[in-house]
Amino acid sequence: MTSDTADKETLASLKVKAELKLLPIVLRTVRDVACRYGLDEPAVRELELATEEACHNVIEHAYEPGENGYYKVKIHREATCFRITVRDQGMPFNLKRLNEEKTSDLGVKLMQACTDEVKSKYLGKKGKVVELVKNFSFESVNEVKSPSSATTSSKEDLAPKSEEVTLRLMRPDETVSLARLIYRVYGYTYPHEDIYYPEKFASLIESGLVTSCVAVNEQEEIVGHLGVFLETTQDHVGESALAAVDPRYRGRGLFPKMKKMMVDEITAKGIMGLYSRAVTVHVASQKSNVKMGAKETGFVLAHSPPTAIFKKMKTEEVQIRRTVALFYVLVVPDTEQTVFLPYKHQEILEKIYKHTELKRVLKMADPDTVDLAPHSNIRSHFLPEMASAFLRVNKYGTDFMEELQLQIQDLSQKRVELIVLDLPLKDPNTAILCPEIEKMGFFFCGLMPEYLDGDALRLQYLNNVTFDPETVDVYSEFAKEIFSYVVQEWKTTHEN
Incomplete structure (x- = not known):
């Protein structure tokens, strides 16, 4: 090994598409590498913040909307410092502001405050580069910390106990x-x-x-x-x-x-109550919900996009959408209500109602009593950043099936991967129309108490989404029973 190699070692190199949703991967890499190679926790946090600002500038300003641009991030460890370089071949912009000691730019101030040195330069046809330098503290020079010691906050990082919090x-x-x-x-x-x-x-x-x-x-x-x-x-x-x-x-x-x-x-x-969504890449948040008295009511498969990165997720798995567990907890005393259950899902819904201890009169709908309004009322909430849409049926009309089909076609053209559909269980039409809705590709995923001026049956639709039940970690025995049911419903729909 030459002296140059010993003085400057490249620990990681990333080529990343200039999209905001991929930025967490870059920041996690910077954090993990810096922790393992000598920076203490406060310095790691600052270097992470400075890197975020530098990458965000590229993502927001270097490329035109729709342009297929990339940038490179390299992490170097030198004898006395850590050096991060962020390089792109996008649109030129004024780099002088990065080198000014006095600047009004808040982003530049952040980078300067969080690092010991900020450098920038043009590279001709190769674009431009920003360098962020963070020096080691004296005692950490030439000393590599173990991952456990690097990622644990020291007592000095804690706020004084005498400091008042309101x-x-x-x-x-x-x-x-x-x-x-x-x-x-x-x-x-x-x-x-x-x-x-x-x-x-x-x-x-x-x-x-x-x-x-x-x-x-x-x-x-x-x-x-x-x-x-x-x-x-x-x-x-x-x-x-x-x-x-x-x-x-x-x-x-x-x-x-x-x-x-x-x-x-x-x-x-x-x-009247609160619902929550718990991640399933581990059981910690599910366990926490159960300890606080919340009850499991279902699972939404492939709910969260790959940008939702969690500590125990392996890097190679980040392209998989993540499943969430649904929980509900009462805030005020429950009141008795009448609900009409779809025949196919009657047994699992009865078990969920018993588990949640909600007061319900369970009835079966009579198909001869169908009473539809002239027009349907379906509320749509589209979340492009999650490639998801959430639909609420407020009223069934004679045009309901046609209207729902048009919604699916429109959302599929927008490349929506997940469609969640909530149906009112106090309306007998939900029980009657549920089989026809499921023929369109929807499948059971849970119960949402009090969600639609009364309880809602939650169905979901996956549009060309890969799902692997083995990626889901479930905490309680009852939750495992619900999850098994949901997966079987997904398999039945998927096979058809």
């Missing part, structure tokens, strides 16, 4: 602070992508579609969050999501305190 409802002007918290905890992997668009998330708070409880430190920085999402302001149930506590403030019991405050708040607003 709980309150979140204001719309605090969404940037919340986005920073979610990044620190999840990176860019959280399924609710609205959180990464502060202005959009602020509008959701202002409209009443999101209620957020936050924990703030003495600097008014958000260090904990728990939110409840509604799809419409008329909903009786919400989704419990965006639970996060800053690593510096863990061990203070913030999550139980936020949960109690949130339950009191949504109860006052008339919310």
Whole structure:
């Protein structure tokens, strides 16, 4: 080995398509490599933030919309520092601002604050490159840390116990602070992508579609969050999501305190219950839901796109959409309701109702009593970033089957991979029409209590999506029974 090779070692090299959804893979690689080759945890976090900003600049500004552009990221370890290079052959832009000591550009300020040196230069026909340098601390020079010691936060990283943390409802002007918290905890992997668009998330708070409880430190920085999402302001149930506590403030019991405050708040607003989605790449979040009293009600196969990266996921598996488990927990005492069950799914639905301890009068529908309105009312919520669509049937009309078929055709042309369909169980037409709906490619995936001014039967449709049941890890015995049923329904539809 020559002296040059010894002084500068390339640890990793990535060629990445300039798309935002692939950025988490780059950041995870930077974090894992830097942890294993000598940077301490605070330095790793800063290098990760600086790399994110440099790559984001390429993704947002280097290529025209629709242009098939790529960029390269290399990770080097030198005798005294780590060096990240981000190189692209996209549209030239003013690199002088990266080299200015005084700049008004917030992104440049971030890169400068998080690194010891920022360099940039043009490479002629080879494009341009940005270099980010992070020096080792004195004691870590020529010393490679083990993965376990590198990834564990030290006591010095924890906030002082004397620092006061206050709980309150979140204001719309605090969404940037919340986005920073979610990044620190999840990176860019959280399924609710609205959180990464502060202005959009602020509008959701202002409209009443999101209620957020936050924990703030003495600097008014958000260090904990728990939110409840509604799809419409008329909903009786919400989704419990965006639970996060800053690593510096863990061990203070913030999550139980936020949960109690949130339950009191949504109860006052008339919310009857909360549902949540738990990942299935491991059982930790499922186990947590069960411990908090939530009940399993179904599974949505291939729910989350490959950008939802989790700690235990292997790199070679990132192109597989991930399944989620559905949970429901009551907030206020339940009231008795009448529901009409499709004959095919009667047994599994009865078991779910018994498991959730909901008061229901279960009936079978009479086909001779079909009463359809002139026109259907199907609400569609399209999420292009997830290649998914969520449909709600608010009213059945004589044109229902035709209207649903048109929706499927339109969404398939948009390359939507997952379509979720919620049907009202208080309407006997759901039980009567369910067999015809399933002939179109939909299959059973669960129960959504109180979701459509009453309980909803949830079906799903997969459009040219690969699914492997072996990639799903299920926690409880009852959940395994539901999952087995859903998989069998998928197989039946898939084979047909």
